[in-house]
Amino acid sequence: MYLGVDIGGSSIKLAVMDSSGAIISKESVPSPKSDLDEFFASISSYVCQQREAYSLQGIAVSTCGAVNSEEGVIYGSSALPYLHGPNIKQMFIDRFGLPCELENDAHCAALGELWQGGAKKSNDCCLVVIGSGIGGSVVLDRRITHGHQLHRGEFGYMIASYGNGKSKTFSDVASTRG
Template identity: 60%
Template sequence: MTTQHFLVLDIGGSAVKYAVMDPQAALLHKGKFSSPKTSLDDFWLALDKVVFTLRQKYTLDGIAISTCGAVNCDSGVIHGASALPYIHGPNFKSLIHERYQLTAELENDACCAALAELWQGSAKQSNQCCLVVIGSGIGGAVVSHRQVQHGHQLHGGEFGYMIAGEKNGLPVTFSDLASTRALVEIAAETLNVDPKSLDGKAVFDAAMQGDARLVPVIEQWYRTLAIGLFNIQYCIDPETIILGGAVSERPDLLMHLNRHLDDLMTAIPIANIRPQLATCQAGNDANLIGALFHFLQRQA
């Protein structure tokens, strides 16, 4: 039997990752190109080069897509907003079929990461879970009965919009306080440096190397994140909350979050359902793996 090959895309604001994968998600070829900032036409020109090159070696059986935005999986239209305005509105399923004569399926990137964990990661044994992706903002996905719950307006799992407090009489969101971007911005303000001179790793490294000014900043960040996870537990009641994003690779992340959850559980005696935390296992390829899983499910 001839092995099937699928082109899998992960469309992000800065880069489009792509891979050729078999039905078991083995990576046979991998690359990326900068996300065009100008127009959909320029996006197609960049993708044309990839498809043309790969078709010299592989017979492609479909295109699976992970993308930012609120994705309507049935229509193939990406709603919402992102760093690539031109992707919102067109019917990608129809356009890809017309251009490449290939079937396409697309899904939101956080939902793809959740599907990867269901298929091959931390949620293989889970029926109900939430994925919380911590990056420049906070996104996520809700899974019930091993199916992504998109919500009525396709915004299920957009945890970053939760209001986490107020500042100067204005609401402050969970993303504003508990993303890695927030950690960097608060650390930069504390150190009186340009936020562009820091990233999340640099903040943690500086604290570990003895910069005492950053210890309370990081501690407050852990606590704010733990409070948000506590709220998610009591709103959705998942078996597991899986954490993604680069910060989830820190080996001490769960220890610190569980320490703050201990405090919260002690301070609220009536709350006896403890959030069970895990970290993503699929790593940097989670969106690609989940996009393929979504394609295979839809085409089954």
């Protein structure tokens, strides 16, 4: 059994899944706006209960932004700026005593499509995520491509319009906040 944690600007979604991807248990909590201590406090009870109940083998964490999965660090901008900079991956490992992986949410969605979704028979695919912002993922030879400065697939940064001396990105004009 594995724990999936999706960190969003308005909520944190948590789910226990088996190795086939079937959801065994799930929870959603509001995303704290203040700091890392409040963030971990908001999920600790659920994580600890599920770790005991299901003998969890690891944690997979997804979030928006430029995620350096090797370093365990989130860069860029989001609704939760306190997440940027610290080694989030190591913090999960230290707090919950389980192996952890950290990746951009759009990359995780693309991996899911490769595993069991519409791209499972493909080697290459492109995925666009539209929500609070616009993101995406580019997969070549069944591998996530992170690109220069971890921004490949971040389609929301593309300029959609320019006027009155100001540019607007796709996220500015087409996301749920745009």
